[in-house]
Amino acid sequence: MTASKDGQGLLKGSAKWWMLWVLLTVGGGVYLGTELFISEQKALFLPGQTTHGHHQIEMQCTVCHADGFNSEVVLQDACMNCHGDELDDAQDSHPRSKFTNPRNAELLNHLDARQCVACHVEHRPELITTMGVSQPINVCVHCHTDIGEDRPSHQGMEFNTCQSAGCHNFHDNRALYEDFLLAHADEPKTLSEPVRPLRNFSARYFDKSGLAERLTAEQILSRAPVIKQPIPENWAHSSHAAAAIECKDCHGNEASWKEKPEHTVCESCHENEVSTFLQGKHGMRLAQGLSPMTPAQSELNIHVEKSHQELTCNTCHTSHDFDTRKAAVDKCIGCHNDEHSNEYLRSPHYTLWRKELKGEAAPGTGVSCATCHMPATRKGSGSKGRIFVDHNQNANLRPNEKMIRSVCMNCHGLGFSIDALADPVLVEHNFPGDPSVHIESIDMAVERDEKRGKRESIYD
Ligand code: HEC
Ligand code: HEC
Ligand code: HEC
Ligand code: HEC
Ligand code: HEC
Ligand code: HEC
Ligand code: HEC
Ligand code: HEC
Ligand code: HEC
Ligand code: HEC
Structure with missing residues (x-):
């Protein structure tokens, strides 16, 4: 039965x-x-x-x-x-x-x-x-x-x-369809220009808001006494200050001053970030109107001292600094304490990330936790299109072939990406070297295609 x-x-x-x-x-x-x-x-x-x-x-x-x-x-x-x-x-x-x-x-x-x-x-x-x-x-x-x-x-x-990993999934086969395998059959291990896409948030915001004349940080601060609040230490250097986002945009004005602005406040300007955040495991309780998730509610390995830290926008984007580079690695390993997360610090990807931070390599060449788990994603096409950071870190997590197109293929060939993700030991140790397994699906697709004689006519 x-x-x-x-x-x-x-x-x-x-x-x-x-x-x-x-x-x-x-x-x-x-x-x-x-x-x-x-x-x-x-x-x-x-x-x-x-x-x-x-x-x-x-x-x-x-x-x-x-x-x-x-x-x-x-x-x-x-x-x-x-x-x-x-x-x-x-x-x-x-x-x-x-x-x-x-x-x-x-x-x-x-x-x-x-x-x-x-x-x-x-x-x-x-x-x-x-x-x-x-x-x-x-x-x-x-x-x-x-x-x-x-x-x-x-x-x-x-x-x-x-x-089994790398062959087929029940739902999502976007990286595994025969046509796709054939189209990417001959790619090298690492592409000649390995870069991830970069977000392009500000351009669109300013188009829409028509803030032709932005206030300088000094001008904003000169108004601060009106609201009778201390000026936060990091504020002046934040990208919000640079973009003329004022105290009242988040806190409300003097009469309605909110001490701790919630994600609903961010939503007015960062709609995609908020909606994706609410769909993943970090934000799914907030989506139900429940209290924010804390690590104590989870079975994952998290540093004990963070057991009761609430997960909201401000957990990763500490007020009033909002430096996304800190959010992309430091915040994650402040909580996550499993083999995969810890081993990242010994991976070639982390070496690339450090080089990017030091300015020794071009923007987009580093690979942080967020590069894989919160990829930059395009929404809309043409001039209206915009690239934002997907805040649902479950969207491409499982089955892990979802990561191939959204992440790995920016920098690696399809065959190498399939093999790497099909090797559970390599994933657990956060990709320290070459995969030890080979998935034969590309070989099989090519062989079948050659038998049909189609491959030559299309690709040669
Ligand atoms: C015949 C079995 C079967 C049915 C019916 C089925 N699923 Fe699945 N589902 C699977 C399998 C197997 C996986 C594991 C990943 C894979 O193979 O795609 C999965 C994975 C998932 C995942 C997580 C991975 C992903 O690709 O996002 C979601 C979400 C999901 N299913 C939702 C649904 C929903 C909603 C329905 C009904 C519309 C549904 N499934 C019907 C077999 C099924
Ligand atoms: C309840 C029946 C059923 C089950 C269970 C089922 N499939 Fe299918 N599958 C189908 C049907 C029907 C098609 C469409 C076949 C066609 O159009 O010729 C299909 C098509 C496919 C395709 C081709 C998809 C495409 O669009 O070209 C793949 C790959 C596939 N299935 C894999 C799987 C895998 C892997 C599993 C087990 C996780 C599975 N199927 C389980 C019924 C099923
Ligand atoms: C982009 C939104 C945003 C802007 C703009 C902003 N704040 Fe905040 N502020 C926050 C958030 C979020 C918190 C709550 C932090 C927390 O819960 O840890 C906060 C907390 C505070 C606090 C409580 C103490 C602290 O630092 O945590 C004060 C005081 C404060 N802000 C003052 C200001 C002043 C003055 C300005 C303008 C110069 C300003 N804020 C601009 C988002 C903002
Ligand atoms: C009134 C509109 C507005 C509100 C409200 C707002 N922001 Fe922003 N935010 C902006 C603008 C404009 C930028 C600058 C974009 C740029 O420079 O690319 C920005 C940038 C950011 C960045 C990127 C910073 C960087 O250095 O790359 C983060 C992170 C951020 N905001 C988080 C938040 C959070 C969290 C909240 C809610 C507490 C919030 N914002 C509320 C308008 C807003
Ligand atoms: C209120 C929204 C909601 C409803 C209703 C809901 N889910 Fe989910 N589901 C989620 C969220 C949020 C997650 C966690 C994030 C993720 O894995 O996408 C999830 C995860 C999953 C997963 C992946 C689990 C894993 O371990 O990877 C599957 C499969 C799934 N849901 C199937 C279903 C099916 C089938 C139903 C209907 C019986 C259902 N869901 C109803 C929100 C919902
Ligand atoms: C994420 C979706 C989800 C949530 C939340 C959920 N259930 Fe269920 N529940 C299901 C599904 C799916 C089934 C299985 C239906 C089937 O087997 O056909 C089920 C079955 C049941 C059954 C039938 C007994 C059984 O074992 O099949 C009971 C009773 C039940 N749920 C009670 C509850 C109660 C009480 C809560 C809240 C405390 C709850 N459920 C929350 C999805 C959910
Ligand atoms: C788990 C940590 C985490 C949480 C929680 C989080 N963010 Fe982020 N956010 C990041 C990281 C990491 C980046 C930068 C990723 C990159 O550049 O690769 C980022 C980038 C951003 C950006 C700038 C990039 C863009 O999409 O334009 C904005 C705006 C932003 N976050 C807003 C929010 C808001 C609003 C919330 C709450 C709903 C939130 N974030 C919650 C980690 C987080
Ligand atoms: C405040 C602690 C905290 C921070 C900061 C944090 N996480 Fe998490 N994260 C968690 C907890 C707890 C869960 C598991 C929730 C559950 O069990 O449902 C989780 C879930 C996840 C998952 C899904 C795991 C799964 O099995 O579904 C991924 C992936 C993830 N986090 C990546 C990140 C990344 C990347 C960052 C940094 C950008 C980050 N996290 C920042 C606590 C945190
Ligand atoms: C090169 C891409 C990549 C990088 C970089 C990366 N991960 Fe992962 N991560 C993955 C893949 C792939 C999985 C496995 C999904 C699966 O197959 O279950 C995973 C799984 C996870 C899980 C779920 C583990 C579980 O047991 O449920 C967490 C949490 C996580 N990663 C956090 C992190 C953190 C934190 C960092 C940075 C310190 C990081 N990851 C860096 C690709 C990456
Ligand atoms: C921003 C570009 C970028 C992204 C995105 C990226 N990688 Fe990498 N990765 C590299 C570079 C560059 C190296 C250094 C290896 C080389 O020089 O060939 C590397 C190294 C590796 C290695 C170790 C190889 C060795 O010889 O040491 C593995 C395995 C790997 N990547 C897998 C992945 C997987 C799987 C993904 C997707 C989840 C991914 N990478 C995403 C750029 C990237």
Whole structure:
């Protein structure tokens, strides 16, 4: 019997629990009316631990279950609300539309792939592998049994190898499609000009705001006495001062002075940074209107003294300095304390980063934590386009092939990037040397293409 069938039985039973929970909450709410009490109630009815991706918001039962607690439709809508755009951007290889096509109907006898919960259940930690997946690793066998016949290169391959690193993913195959492999088949290990794109924020801001005559930092400061606040030490050298962003832009005026401006204040000028921040693990609690995440709520290895530091914009962009170079490495390793993070300081990438900081190498040639985890991303095209820093550090994290196009290929060839990311030991030690594995997908694509005689006509 499949997991989803079991789940349905449980769900029917659990509807009673849900009613009970609602009654208790309402009743309890009348008596105590404290949020804490409600949380404890919910925890009592949580059937089991939620996945790595959702544990921070597991007490927000209604974001997934809404009122129609045992309805698959409700769950499906909830998943799509939060993940729909990202799957679209990834050109999902197995969108729901592939399976609503009558031609593929019989494939669903084994596994109803139209439903996210067919492969991603919750509260059942014993079923979960990586990335919140609750199906065994050979799940592809249900629909691709004929692959060996269609592709001789695949004969005899085990179904538990399809989604091993570097070969295929279920959703995001943008760096792995055959055409893409062929187009980038002959690239060297490192490109001749290895640079990452640079953000171009200010240009657009000033176009829009029409601040033709900017105030100097001195002019802003000369007005400061009006607001009766001490002038912060770092202020005068900050890029906000240089850009004539005044005290009141963040703190409000004297009457409404806010001591600690929150991310909602930054949002008026930095919309993309805020919205992406709220989608990743650093900001996902704020997105739900909960208190900011603190490392104490996580199972990752974090320096103990940071256990209770809240994660907001100001954690990395300390007021009033806002120097992004400090944010890109120092802040990260101030918290993250695992092998991968610590070993970074011994990697060739860090050497490049230090050279950039010292001015010995061109801007964009260094590789910081943020280069990989918060890549500069283009939004919009042409003159309206702008390059901003993606603040959702989960957007390209897993499966790690997502990093190939957004990061590695700015500087490395496709083949080298695939191999490097498919080597878990190399990733754990933060890329100190050459990969020790070779993924044959490019070789296979080239061989197939040569047999068809197509490669010569297109590429020679
Ligand atoms: C991130 C989304 C999410 C959140 C948050 C969430 N659930 Fe669930 N829940 C699910 C999914 C997915 C299933 C599985 C449905 C299936 O198997 O078809 C599920 C199933 C259940 C079931 C059915 C029993 C079972 O084990 O299948 C109960 C009861 C339940 N959830 C209660 C809760 C409660 C109570 C909370 C809040 C404390 C909560 N859930 C929060 C996604 C969520
Ligand atoms: C309120 C928004 C929200 C809802 C609803 C939601 N998710 Fe998520 N989900 C997140 C966030 C935030 C993360 C963590 C960041 C990331 O990995 O993208 C995440 C992570 C994940 C992951 C990756 C886990 C990992 O370890 O890499 C999967 C898979 C996933 N969600 C599937 C689902 C499915 C299926 C549903 C519907 C049952 C669902 N989500 C409902 C917000 C949501
Ligand atoms: C047939 C099984 C299956 C179904 C159905 C499925 N997924 Fe997945 N999902 C996977 C597998 C396997 C992975 C692991 C990474 C990969 O292979 O793409 C994954 C990974 C993910 C991730 C994290 C990695 C990423 O690429 O962003 C998210 C988010 C996600 N799924 C959301 C969803 C949502 C939302 C739905 C419903 C629209 C859904 N999945 C339906 C199998 C499935
Ligand atoms: C529920 C059935 C089902 C499952 C399970 C399934 N696939 Fe597919 N897959 C399909 C269908 C249908 C197509 C489209 C085939 C076609 O158009 O000829 C497809 C196409 C593909 C393609 C080609 C994509 C493209 O757009 O060219 C790849 C690669 C792929 N699947 C890999 C996988 C991998 C890896 C797994 C396991 C993680 C998997 N599939 C699991 C049904 C499934
Ligand atoms: C870009 C937004 C921004 C601007 C502009 C700004 N501040 Fe701040 N300020 C902040 C933030 C954010 C905090 C809260 C820091 C925290 O929570 O650690 C803060 C905190 C403060 C504090 C509390 C003590 C401290 O340093 O943490 C004072 C006083 C202050 N600001 C004065 C000023 C004055 C005077 C100006 C104008 C010269 C100014 N700020 C301009 C964002 C700004
Ligand atoms: C009124 C508009 C406005 C507000 C509000 C604002 N900023 Fe800015 N921010 C700017 C402008 C303009 C720049 C300068 C861009 C440049 O020089 O490229 C900037 C630059 C930055 C930079 C880049 C600094 C650098 O040296 O590269 C960071 C980081 C930043 N802001 C963070 C924040 C945070 C965090 C908040 C909220 C506490 C905030 N900003 C509020 C307008 C604003
Ligand atoms: C985990 C640390 C971290 C947090 C939290 C964070 N930032 Fe950043 N931010 C960075 C880093 C690192 C860079 C520079 C990356 C680079 O240049 O490679 C950056 C760059 C920026 C920039 C300038 C680049 C651009 O996109 O134009 C702005 C503006 C900014 N952040 C605003 C914000 C705001 C607003 C928040 C809160 C929603 C925030 N940041 C939260 C680390 C962080
Ligand atoms: C205040 C401490 C703190 C700072 C500063 C911080 N992080 Fe994190 N980060 C965390 C915690 C805690 C989590 C895990 C949240 C969870 O378990 O859901 C996390 C999650 C992550 C993840 C996702 C891990 C996963 O398994 O999904 C990445 C990647 C990451 N951080 C990178 C960075 C980078 C890069 C920087 C610097 C630009 C940074 N972090 C700054 C505390 C911090
Ligand atoms: C060259 C790119 C690159 C650099 C530089 C880099 N990382 Fe990573 N990071 C990765 C990849 C790839 C993964 C693995 C994703 C996967 O396969 O699970 C990862 C994973 C992580 C995780 C998740 C680990 C876990 O156990 O869940 C954290 C946290 C993280 N990195 C933080 C950092 C920090 C902090 C720095 C800087 C000190 C850094 N990374 C530098 C590429 C990089
Ligand atoms: C800004 C450019 C840049 C980016 C982005 C970048 N790298 Fe690098 N990387 C380099 C340079 C330059 C070297 C030095 C190696 C050389 O000279 O060939 C290097 C070295 C390495 C090495 C060690 C090779 C050796 O011989 O010591 C590995 C492995 C590696 N990179 C993997 C990656 C992966 C994987 C990514 C994407 C997640 C990535 N790099 C992103 C520029 C970059």
